[in-house]
Amino acid sequence: MERSNRKIKIAFMFLSIVIASIIGLGFYGYFKILNTNLIYQGVRVEKYDLSLMTKEEGLNYIKENHEKELKDRSMKLIYADKEYVYSLDELGLYSDYEKAINEAYSVGREGSIFKRIKDIIYVKKNGIVIPLDSNIDKNRINHIVDTISEEIDSDAKDAEFHFNNGNISITNEVVGRVVDKEKLSKAINDNIDRLDTIEIPVENILPKVTKSLLSRINGVIGEYSTSFKGSSQNRIENIRISATALKGKLLMPGESLSFNDTTGPRDKKFGYKEANVILNGEFTPDVGGGVCQTSTTLYNALLLADVTILERSPHSIPATYVKFGQDAAVAYGFLDLKFRNDFDFPIYIDSKMVGNQLYFYIYGDKRSKDYTVKIESEIIETIPANEELILDETLEPGSRILVQAGRKGYKVNTYKSIIKNGKTVSRELISKDFYRPKNFIYKVGKDVVETSNNLEDELNNRIDDIEMDGSNGQ
Template identity: 25%
Template sequence: MSVAPVPHRRWLIAALASVLALTATGAFAGHAFSADVPRGAKVLGISIGGTAAEAADALRTGLAGKADQLAAPLTVRVGEQTATVQPQDVGLAVDVDATVARAVSRGHNPFATLFGGAEVAPVVSVDEARLAAALAPAAQQSGAAMTLPGVGFDGTTPKPVYPKAGRGLDAAEAADAVRDGWLRRGEVEVPLGEKAPVSSKDDVDRMVAEVATPAVSAPVTVTTPKGAVTVSPKAIAASLVITSDPKGELYSRVDAKRLRKALGKELAKVEVQPKNATIDGSGGAPQVVAASGGTLVDTAKLAGDLLPVLKRSADRAVSAGFKDVKPATTTGDLAELGIKEQVSSFTTYFTGGLSSPRSKNIVQIAKEVDGAIVRPGETFSLNGHTGPRGYAEGYHDAPVIMDGKLVPGVGGGASQFTTTIFNASYYAGMKDVEHKPHSYYFTRYPAVIESTIMYPTLDLRFTNTTPYGVLIDTSHTDSSVTVSMWSTKVYDSITTQYDPKRDIEQPKKVALEDGPTCIATEGSEGFTQDAWRIFRKDGKEIKREKFTWRYNAEPQFVCEAKKPPLTAKP
C-alpha cells in the first residue's frame, strides 16, 4: 500500500532543490571571477585566500610562525609501548603545494565549500621507511615478531627454518596514522597487525630439495687461467645463504666474502696477494720495502656464476677470472704521511714456544695487524681491524679469564697482544680512547698500563692526534711478540712514573672441582696504583696524564677431586 506525498513535504523538497541549484549556479558563476583559493580559507588557523601563489606564500609564512609546534616531538603508541618521534628525523612536515592544491580543489567544489567550512586540512608528508625504523624498537617490544623462513647448515646438513606468523608494524598503516594524527592529537596510536611471511613451509621444503641439498652433494671445480680450485661441500655450506626479505620471500645467493674466506688455502694456490709498502728496521737504518700489486680471483663474479651450478647434480664446474688489485699503501703514501722513523716499540714475552695454542693465537692476531696504517685524525680499533677471533679465523682454545677465573676459551692470548700494542701506542703518544686493564695483575705485564680485550664488547682503541701517519709493524720470536710504530717523532720522549701501590689485599684460597675446565693458579695480591705518562719536548716536560687502576686479589685456585657424599651408617 503506497502513501501519497504530503503536499507541504513536496513543496519543501522542491524548494530545497531550487536553493541548491541556485547556490551551485551562483557558486560556479562566482568562482569564474574569483581567486584560486576562496576568501576565508584557512589551514591550521592560517588564512590563505587569494591566488595559488599567494596562498602558498601565506601558508609558508604562517608555518614559519608555528616552527616550535611543528618541530615538537610526537608521542606514538605502538601496542603497549610508546615511542618519541622527532618530526625532522622521519620527514614529517606539511606539504605546502599539495595543501594549496587541496584548497583550490575545494574552491572549485561548491558542495565542499558549503558543507566543509573554511578550514582546509593540511596535506602531511612522512618518510615511511624512516618512520618504520624509528618505531621498530617499540613494535618489537610490543608485538611478537614473525619468524622469517630460511635454510641454515649444520656442517653440510641443511636445516630448515619454517615461517611463523606474528604481530608487527605495517609501514604504510603507520604512516597513515601519523599523517592523520599529527597536529591534531597529543598522542598518535599506530596499530599492530597480524603479519605472516609470504613464503610457506612448502616453499622452505622446496628450497631444501631444489637448492640446499644438491648444493652440498658434491664439490665444484673452478677453472682459472692459473689452475683449478676446488670448492668443497663444506665451503659451499659456509658461503651459501638461503634466507628471506623483510616480507618473508625466500631467496638464495652465494656470499662473495664468505666464499673467499671458505676457500682460503685453495685460492692461495692461484693468487698473488698485493703487498703494502712498509719499513724494515732490522738492519739498523730504516729501509722502505716497496709495494707490489696482486692478482686475485674475482670472487664477486664467481659467487653469481656459482649459484646455478650448485643446483646441478652433474657438470659441476665453472670458470673464474682474475682482477688486478693495487696495494692499499704505496711507497708514495709513506712519504706523504711522514712515515720515516720508529717512534715506539714494545715487547712482551710468553712461554710454551710457537706450538702452544696460546702462542699461535698471539702470532695470528699480530699477523692481522701487521702493516696497518693509522692516518692523522683516525681512530684505530683492534676489534674493528681483526673482526671475530674464532676457530674459523684460525684461533685456538687457550686459557681466558671468565667470571674471575681462568677457563679454556677460543682466542686466549689475544690480551697479551692487546697489551703489547697498547703500550706501543702509549709510548708513541697516541690518544687513549678505550682500553681496560685485567681484573688481576699479571707480572708479565706493566702494572696499570696494560689491557685485555673481548670481541665484540671490549675493545682497544686509540686516536692518532699527530699530523703524521702511523705504520704499525709487528714481529715475533718463539718467546716474544713486538709491536713497533713508525711515523715522525713529535716528542723527545714519553716515559712512565709510578706512584706506590696502596690498599693492598692478600689472595684467598679457593677450591675448585678438578676437571678439564679447572686451571690452578698461585694467586696474586690486589692493589690500586697510579701511573703517569710524561711527555717531554725540547728538553722540558710539557704535559702528563694519569692512569689509575684497581686490581682485585686473585684467589689461589686449587683443583681438588670431588668428595663423595656422606652416607649414614646402618
C-alpha cells in the first residue's frame, strides 16, 4: 500500500514536470516567436526575401535593390534616325514600399494565437509573396513626351511661287510632322512591364500648297489693257498704287479676292492722291480718283480668263477707257469687285504700266483652258437728253445760258461667249447696265422760240463730244 502511494506521487510529480515544461515552452514560444519584431520566415516582397528582418531593415533592403534595378532597366523609343533611352527611374516609376513592408510584417500577426501559429508555420513551409505596387509619374511622362515632341515636330511649309518678269520658279513644299502625344504617353505607360522598343507615333502634316499644284501655272489665260493718256499725275499715281497692290496675288482653287480689301481705303496716308471721281453722275475731285480704271482693267482680264465674278457694279455714266457695259466701279465701303477662282488650278495676277497703258495678266493652266472668251457689249437703247428751260426775266429776250450740260442715257447688255476650236459653244448674258441720261438746263429770256428738232441734233452732238473726252474719266 505504501509502495503504491509512492508510485502515484512519482507519476504525479512527473506529470507536473511535463505540464510545467509545456507551459514553459509555450511562454518561451510566445515571447520568442509570437512577440518578435521580425518579419516571419518565408515572407517576400516580389523577389526580395525579407525573412527575419525588421521593418526598417526590410524597407531599406527592397528600396535599395529595387531602385538600383529601376536605374538599370530602361525603355527605348525610336523615330527614323532618332533614338531616346530612358531608365525606369527617369520615366518616373515609383513604388509604395511602406505599403509592401506593412503587409509583409502583418503576416502571422492577425487573428488568434492559434491562427497566428498556423500562419507562421504555413509561411515558413510554403512561403508568401507580397506584391510591390508601382505607379508612374504622369507629370514626368508628359515632360518626356513634350521634350521628344519639341525635337521631332516641324511645321509644314507650302511650296512658293516666284514670278520675275514673266519667268516662273517654284520651290518645293515641306511636309510637316507632329508627335501624337496622347498615343505616345499611353504606349509608355503600357510598356512599363515589358520594356519593348517603342516606335514613336508621328503624323505627317501635308502642306496646302504643293509644287505640283503651283506648277500648273504655266501661261497667261486672260489679259487686258486700258489707256490713261491725258490723265493727271495724281490720277496716274492712284492707278499705280492700286495696280501694285493687286500685283502678285495668288488665288488657290476656291479662294476669293476683294478689290477693296486688297487695295485698301482710298486715303492720303496710304499714298492716294486727289483726282476726279464719278459721284452721282458728276465728275468730282476726291482722293483715289482713277482707281476705277484699275478695277475695270482687272475686271476685263478676269472675264477673258473666265474667272467667276461674284460682285461688280457699273458707273453711273459710261467710262471712256472701256466699252459700255464693261466697266467696274469701286468705292471703298460701298461698291466692290469680288471674284473667286473656281478652277482646279491656282491663278496668279500680274500688272504693269508701260507708257500710257495699264496692263493686267491672269496666269493659270493654259494647257487645260483649251478655249477662249469673247466679251461683247450691245447698246439696247439710247435715251436722248431732254432740255429744261428756266425763265430768267433779267436776261435779254431770246437769250440762252447753259446751266447744266446734259448727256444721253444707255441700256446695255454684255455677253460672254466661249469659243472652242473656232466655234462658239456658248453665249451668256453677264450683265444688264443702265447709264442714266442727264438733262440740259438753260436759263432763257422772254420770247425764246423753240426749234426742237434742230436743238435735239445740237444737244446730241454736244453729248457725243463730251463722252469722247477721256481726260476726266475715273
